[in-house]
Amino acid sequence: MSKKINQSGTYYWYALPGVAAFLTLVGGSFAYNIYLSFNNWQGIGKPEWIGLKNYQDLIHDHTFWISFLHAFEFIFAMSIAPTFLGLLVAALIYDFIATYFGNAISTFLRISLYVPQIIALPVVGILWSWMLSPNVGVINTILRKIGLSSLALNWLGQSSTAMLSLSVMMIWIQIGYTVVIFVSGLARLDPYLDEAAQLDGATWFQRFRIITIPQLYPELSVVLLTTTVAALKVFGPVYVMTGGGPGDATQVPAFFSYFHFFSTLRVGYGAAVATVLALILTVLAIGLLRLQRRVGATR
Amino acid sequence: MKLINKKVVRVLAVAVVAGLATSSTITSAPAAQKVFNVWWYSADNAMPQTWNVALKELQKNHPDVKVVFQQKTFEVMNNTGAQLLNSNSAPDLTEYNKGNGTAGLASKGGLLTDLTPYSNKYHWNLPSSIALYGQYTNGLMGTGKLYGVPTYGEYVSVFYNKDIFAKNGIAIPTTMDAMEAAMAKLKAAGVVPMEMAGGDYQTVHNVYALAVSKANQTWINSFQLFKGKAIDATTDENIKWAADTLVKWNKAGYFEPNASGVKADDAVAEFQAGKAAMMIGGSWLDSGMETKATFAYGKFLLPGSLTVGSGGNLFVIPSKSKNKDLAAEFINLLLSKKYQNYLANAGGLALFADPEAVANPAAQRTGIPFGVAVKKNALAMYPDWPVPGYYPILLSAGTKLLSDGDVANYMQTTGAFYNSGRPKA
Secondary structure (H helix, E strand, C coil): CHHHHHHHCHHHHHHHHHHHHHHHHHHHHHHHHHHHHCEECCCCCCCEECCCHHHHHHHCCHHHHHHHHHHHHHHHHHHHHHHHHHHHHHHHHHHHHHHHHCHHHHHHHHHHHHHHHHCCHHHHHHHHHHHHCCCCCHHHHHHHHCCCHHHCCCCCCCHHHHHHHHHHHHHHHHHHHHHHHHHHHHHHCCHHHHHHHHHCCCCHHHHHHHHHHHHCHHHHHHHHHHHHHHHHCCCHHHHHHCCCCCCCCCCCHHHHHHHHHHHCCCHHHHHHHHHHHHHHHHHHHHHHHHHHHHHHHHC | CHHHHHHHHHHHHHHHHHHHHHHHHHHCCCCCCEEEEEEECCCCCHHHHHHHHHHHHHHHHCCCEEEEEEECCHHHHHHHHHHHHHCCCCCCEEEECCCHHHHHHHHHCCCECCCHHHHHHHCCCCCHHHHHHHEEECCEECCCEECCEECEEEEEEEEEEHHHHHHCCCCCCCCHHHHHHHHHHHHHCCCEEEECCCCCHHHHHHHHHHHHHCCCHHHHHHHHHCCCCCCCCCCCHHHHHHHHHHHHHHHCCCECCCHHHCCHHHHHHHHHCCCEEEEEEEHHHHHHHHHHCCCCEEEECCCCCCECEEECCEEECECCCCCHHHHHHHHHHHHCHHHHHHHHHCCCCECCCCHHHCCCHHHHHHHHHHHHHHHCCCECECCCCCCCCHHHHHHHHHHHHHHHCCHHHHHHHHHHHHHHHCCCC
16 A cells, blocks of 8 residues: 555655755755855845856955864864763763762753753853953953963964864853763663673773774764764854954854855855855765765674 | 545645745734834933934824834944845834945945935935935945935044043143053053953054044045045055054053953943043943943043044935835934934934033033034044945954054955955046
């Protein structure tokens, strides 16, 4: 019976709302964006067709390349570091805290770590801007109080530390996401393997490395994929905290695109940045998915 | 039976899609009452205070109209104003930023109503030095049809702490040399001479304030209105001198430490707490200063030829406004003696107030330097007006200038942007 229904195509109708929404909201916008990237347009009036000029300008735009460099730095702050730390923290919570301190404490810790994910980004931005404020901020005030004045830097006000400051904030935000996924992943694992290894005299770290991590590959690949994509299209923290400055020290592609779209009103140029970013993201996502499938197949 | 089921499924699916597609039209049922949509910015100074009172009078005169107010911000209208005015949710009347990048562009795109007929009808008779902020020809400010009306003025001057000045025996400086001598003396006495939010708009205003202190109106006409000889902003002497001076002051320790990382709110709060002798700031800070400063303060113009300032933000009537006459009636209310005097007494910089009607000392404190600047025709407008998108460039480059002192880089970054953005001759 199911075969008969499939042949008649009834099930395809169910996809229609989703497909229609995708085509209008994502596909249509993307096509329009590509069209705009070949035009010179100030957002109102009639777009003027200029072919590949925007892309030619883009290749010679120093800030554009710098912004991509920063996006890759954000992969460390938003993907690699939170994944690594999240894995460690999740294992600690699951293996030690829950065992020795009970479920209430471990739940409390998980929720606490997840709070930064719930707080609206503008609030987080204001909070951190205030904490990082060089003269009145709480971080520098504490550093000065405990005699570490030399470490009380002008965090967001100089190129050398602005990126680092944003990165620390992003790790703080992202770690809640990775911990929650890994803790739920740990709960899924077969405890007998672990117990058997324990009986054979394996240390905690050996069990973690050889038994736990390989079993968490599905979670690891999902986390790495989603956070890497999020890092490459990061916008909010830069918008709220630094506006890409000082100079272009924290410029990222999504903000750079927004900047031209809405501030300089070089809409076509902003669209070209967005198009290139979308292409790179797509290629990268497909690459990561392929890699994931290959790793999955060899196991 | 199965056949029917399949049909039912298909019909349902189509209905869901159709429902998705048409839901937007169902919600836009015609309103029973006439709605007047008004937007303006911050709620914490004399202007919105006055406008709120005027809005109540308008409401009283038109009981059939439902007034709906929405607060916007300068930044939102600066970045997305044109898109908002172009959308179907455009208001009937809004405060809007003056300049080629905002009101100019919107007028060029046909998004603003020409107010000339209303100006004639109500006999506004705006002086040309004020009307020019609302006049645009082909998107360029200065002459042409009247697309917006400023109802107040604003300027950037030096706030100073009278107690600190008196304690250190410092008189109000009238030359740049005296200014620097005063800062050196304060620094030597262990006082922070100048608050400076280098990570915020103050850095943009400070550089321009220094530049125009050296400039004349011919330079302003060229830099702002593109009249006469074009300025090469990568090498311009006034801008370079300003950037050099900012770096010099910063290195000499005249600004608070770590100035490049300080936000405007923090700088203002520090000054209000008496932690610095001076702060270069706009008249929009007057009301806050009046209520929050913990000491006697005064204001003086930065020594030199010209002063950063202009007519205030514009009131514009979007082309998509559904109540243009009502909007014009409201603008007329704001320009009336009644509300101009109200504004002046509330501490705002009214354009047409009767001097004898202003009794409030705070209003005099800010009104007198403004009057001096207006009288000597010394208002130099604002740095980010000439080309769209200039402000974020000036800000990020200014912050960097304070952090690394690289004047050449500042001139190149901001100058190249200005040069490429200016209208082609």
